[in-house]
Amino acid sequence: MTHTVEKIGGTSMSRVNELCDTLIIGDRKGADLYGRILVVSAFGGITDLLLEHKKSGKAGVYAAFASSDSDHGWHEALDRVSDAMVAAHKAVLDHPGDIERADAFVHDRILGARNCLIDLQRLCTYGHFRLSEHMLQTRELLSGLGEAHSAFVTTLMLQRAGVNARFVDLSGWRDEGDVSLDERIKGAMKDVDPATEMPIVTGYAQCAEGLMREFDRGYSEVTFSRLASLTGAREAIIHKEFHLSSADPKLVGQDAVRKLGRTNYDVADQLSNLGMEAIHPKAAKTLRQSGVPLRVTNAFEPEDPGTLIDDQPADGPNVEIVTGLDLFALELFEQDMVGAKGYDSAVLDILTRHNVRIVSKVSNANTVTHYVDSSLKVLRRVEKDLITRYPSARVTSRAISMVAAVGRDLNGLAVLSRGLNALADHGLEAIGATQGPRPVDVQFIVEREVMKPAIKALHHALIENSDRKMLKAA
Numbered sequence: 441m442t443h444t445v446e447k448i449g450g451t452s453m454s455r456v457n458e459l460c461d462t463l464i465i466g467d468r469k470g471a472d473l474y475g476r477i478l479v480v481s482a483f484g485g486i487t488d489l490l491l492e493h494k495k496s497g498k499a500g501v502y503a504a505f506a507s508s509d510s511d512h513g514w515h516e517a518l519d520r521v522s523d524a525m526v527a528a529h530k531a532v533l534d535h536p537g538d539i540e541r542a543d544a545f546v547h548d549r550i551l552g553a554r555n556c557l558i559d560l561q562r563l564c565t566y567g568h569f570r571l572s573e574h575m576l577q578t579r580e581l582l583s584g585l586g587e588a589h590s591a592f593v594t595t596l597m598l599q600r601a602g603v604n605a606r607f608v609d610l611s612g613w614r615d616e617g618d619v620s621l622d623e624r625i626k627g628a629m630k631d632v633d634p635a636t637e638m639p640i641v642t643g644y645a646q647c648a649e650g651l652m653r654e655f656d657r658g659y660s661e662v663t664f665s666r667l668a669s670l671t672g673a674r675e676a677i678i679h680k681e682f683h684l685s686s687a688d689p690k691l692v693g694q695d696a697v698r699k700l701g702r703t704n705y706d707v708a709d710q711l712s713n714l715g716m717e718a719i720h721p722k723a724a725k726t727l728r729q730s731g732v733p734l735r736v737t738n739a740f741e742p743e744d745p746g747t748l749i750d751d752q753p754a755d756g757p758n759v760e761i762v763t764g765l766d767l768f769a770l771e772l773f774e775q776d777m778v779g780a781k782g783y784d785s786a787v788l789d790i791l792t793r794h795n796v797r798i799v800s801k802v803s804n805a806n807t808v809t810h811y812v813d814s815s816l817k818v819l820r821r822v823e824k825d826l827i828t829r830y831p832s833a834r835v836t837s838r839a840i841s842m843v844a845a846v847g848r849d850l851n852g853l854a855v856l857s858r859g860l861n862a863l864a865d866h867g868l869e870a871i872g873a874t875q876g877p878r879p880v881d882v883q884f885i886v887e888r889e890v891m892k893p894a895i896k897a898l899h900h901a902l903i904e905n906s907d908r909k910m911l912k913a914a
């Protein structure tokens with residue numbers, strides 16, 4: 441019998457002590473404790489403080505360092521990380537000896553990172569070295585701190601509970617090798633025996649290709665899926681704070697949402713695109729290609745099988761999830777566009793250059809609109825480039841939200857019209873709505889303040905009240 445590879449996300453990591461009594465140990469004894477490789481994310485909020493806030497974009501150490509010439513804003517930002525790390529491990533560790541070791545670990549890594557950044561800044565006062573050329577490595581160095589800390593703390597906690605846990609640090613701390621992601625993982629795992637010990641692996645892995653450069657936020661799932669694939673896991677499991685549900689339980693209410701019993705990689709991709717991170721799209725690809733089944737479970741209900749994700753089609757049409765995210769509508773309006781080609785690709789070039797994530801798009805005779813996930817600051821630069829390229833065009837960025845209904849098979853469900861009616865019934869207006877010919881998602885564009893009530897209204901109409909038989913009869 442082979443092992444499973446199991447990832448614990450940041451929100452759940454903040455309560456890893458509770459998981460110890462249930463998910464990780466529970467009433468298992470002896471050999472039953474093993475056969476599992478755990479991949480951990482940083483404690484909730486730590487990566488946001490290290491890099492930047494995932495949702496609001498608020499600067500962390502990285503962003504402060506990137507923008508600092510002489511001021512020392514990043515030092516305070518690093519202090520905040522250190523304080524937050526200590527608070528996070530104090531919340532989950534009991535034994536004073538463990539807390540002392542965790543404090544020392546934080547102190548050592550923060551000091552190391554601080555010295556490294558100071559040296560880098562000093563080096564870059566000489567003309568030949570440019571800070572801008574080292575920003576990616578800086579981002580890598582900082583992100584690794586979060587997962588090294590959470591994995592170290594979890595190992596201490598489990599060892600104290602009598603588990604033969606082993607800290608597997610893929611973060612490349614003070615490491616000299618230049619290895620690929622696969623080599624990094626294989627090298628670290630080569631003398632680890634999951635049958636007799638429980639590896640606690642950092643969700644961040646330092647590698648020549650650059651985990652952050654290739655995959656950016658949500659990278660833990662990339663490490664997780666690669667580890668599952670390379671070690672030939674029986675199953676890859678993501679433990680989350682809630683069951684993967686038909687909508688955010690915090691928003692719609694835990695009683696109103698349904699647990700997803702099963703879905704497929706197509707839906708998982710749509711959800712990632714909508715910022716829901718059911719699973720990182722590149723991670724899904726690795727698992728799909730290597731034939732490792734994926735399960736998403738509620739970390740706090742370990743006896744529940746959760747959601748199985750594979751590449752199977754649905755048994756019948758159904759809306760499975762309603763979700764939403766804040767975006768900007770970047771609009772290029774140009775009277776001369778009609779009949780001319782190339783506008784679309786010019787916009788794409790500029791968006792690519794500024795590394796803006798496109799979620800969706802619509803166009804007509806003289807207007808191209810991209811719904812993008814970006815900050816206004818970056819969009820201002822995009823607008824400037826667009827105006828330079830098309831001086832007589834009108835370019836605008838408008839804050840909007842997108843709410844989408846997603847399912848493996850939405851055939852014959854009239855999701856678009858029922859959705860619009862549901863919004864109207866609640867006195868809510870849609871600015872736009874789109875459905876492609878492949879029936880897996882329908883997108884509704886609304887004002888930002890309408891997003892939450894729109895999710896509730898759509899969830900109510902399309903999931904809580906869905907009666908497929910009635911619809912078929914109609």
Ligand SMILES: Nc1ncnc2c1ncn2[C@@H]1O[C@H](COP(=O)(O)OP(=O)(O)O)[C@@H](O)[C@H]1O
Pocket residue numbers: 448449450451452484679680681682683684685686687688689690716717761763
């Ligand atoms: N459809 C959904 N099902 C479950 N949780 C959702 C859903 N949509 C949004 N969420 C939210 O996602 C949040 C983070 O979930 P989780 O994946 O556990 O975090 P992390 O990325 O830290 O592991 C939860 O607190 C929950 O409110």
Ligand SMILES: N[C@@H](CC(=O)OP(=O)(O)O)C(=O)O
Pocket residue numbers: 448449450451481482487488494586643656657658659660661717
């Ligand atoms: N902590 C990292 C990696 C990650 O995947 O985290 P989480 O599992 O909490 O989404 C991030 O925020 O990007």
